[in-house]
Amino acid sequence: MDVVRHGVLTRLGELWTLRYERELGRPPEEVWAALTQAEQLGQWFPSGVKGEWAVGAPLEFTFGGQELPPMPGTVLQVREPRVLEYLWGPDTLKFDLTVGGAGTRLELLVTLEELGKAARDGAGWHECLDLLETHLDGGRLWRPGERWGELAPVYVAAFGPDAATVAPPEGWTVPEDEPV
Template sequence: MDGQLLQTDERFRLRFSRQLAHSPEKVWRAITEPEHLEAWFPGRIVGEWVVGSKLQFHGEYPMMDGEVLAVEEGSLLEFRWGPDTLRLEIAPQGAGCTLTLTDTFDELGKAARDAAGWHECLDRLGDHLDGTPLRPWGDRWKEINRAYVEQFGPEASTEGPPDGY
């Protein structure tokens, strides 16, 4: 599993890096434009990608508010999603790029659950960019979650699956 669990101060971080065979520009569009976000992000984001702008997240979970914290066109997007902070960084690499997603949060017990979710989201993003048909949400979640439970340990696995998984 490519997700890493890190601890900094009182908070925890999940970090994923994916090599993508697509230009940074194409990946930037996929992480910022609504018609692409809906293919891989676990909810609809309402708001503009401007530092200080308020965001709303709608999906199969209670609506949450957020705020855009940092934007560097084509290379960095960071925002608060409820109590968590999500940071997406794009770095050119050869003919493609590396996308690094970092989720910073407070509750260790949700690490394996959220790692499985982000892993699945990034798989869907890769499929979307490649033009491959998208698997149904949750299709591999249980399998991926088991691997992260084993990798991170029981203390990082106290929160159960999302509804419907």
Template sequence: MDDTDLGTLERHGDRAVLTFTRRFPHPPERVWRAVTRPEHQAVWFPQQIVGERRAGAPLRFVTSVDPDESFDGEMVAYEPPRVMEMTWGASRLRIELHPDGAGTRLVLTEEMDDVGAAARNGAGWHECLDRLVARVEGTEPLRWGRRWRQVHPGYVEAFGPDGARLGAPDGWDADLPDDPYAPRFPHHPDP
């Protein structure tokens, strides 16, 4: 694992802020499409995001692995092709795209209530972002859960015991089915 890809953790009492940075050799508009369009999100985001792409819109996050675990949120900011921010359950998730030379620098932050979930969520976002990179680059991502298991020990070590009180999400201790999220969008055109 390349430690430069590890997310960082800032603690503010019982709150935690995870931050991740990825660079793409593509313009922000291309990365934005991969970040925001449902047919591309199906490759990298852990749930289907149902709702309008506009500030103030109610959202529903639906997982095809267990639809009973769906939850609500709200689109807080939506400024193409720069910012998408939403409440995601009890967390706040923000994705920013910045021009970076001829490419794009993506910054993802999750502000969360439970510092103890930091290593679990850090490994989860790490996997999601690796899948986003694969999507933008047109390569095949690893099966869901595999990358999480590879990087989770690094997050446990980096964030310490109080940042690692929660283990793998249900079912992520083994490879998930071929791709439990793909059936929503069987054809994934390039972003």
């Protein structure tokens, strides 16, 4: 089975899903730590995360250095080290980890509340997963958002104009002088 590096967009009733797969050369426990530990999330996730990884616990996503307000979330499912699911604002993120390949097969399923942001978010989550993979491999990281501009046109072309009606949030910028 081929790994789905680029997001695949699917309609799910009134909602839309983006699905990605990555083969990561680390055991599930190491990938789990990268998904749940603040210092590791800071290497690849698009926001800071405050809260406890317990079902029903509230989360707060902060965007340091950006002119964006915090975004709420809620933990929906935790089955360490296999499944992590939570609300990220109005969207749902579900990470499934299985042993496979050279280590762990990660599947990310993003459920979107609206089609118009699918290309924007598709490129963003693609870049986040690239950063996660690079972080786990000990490679040189780049600033989050730095490669989004390269990926966005690919997602617009793949998903079509109806999936590209929502621009990045006002106040969103790529940090220029922050150390990586």
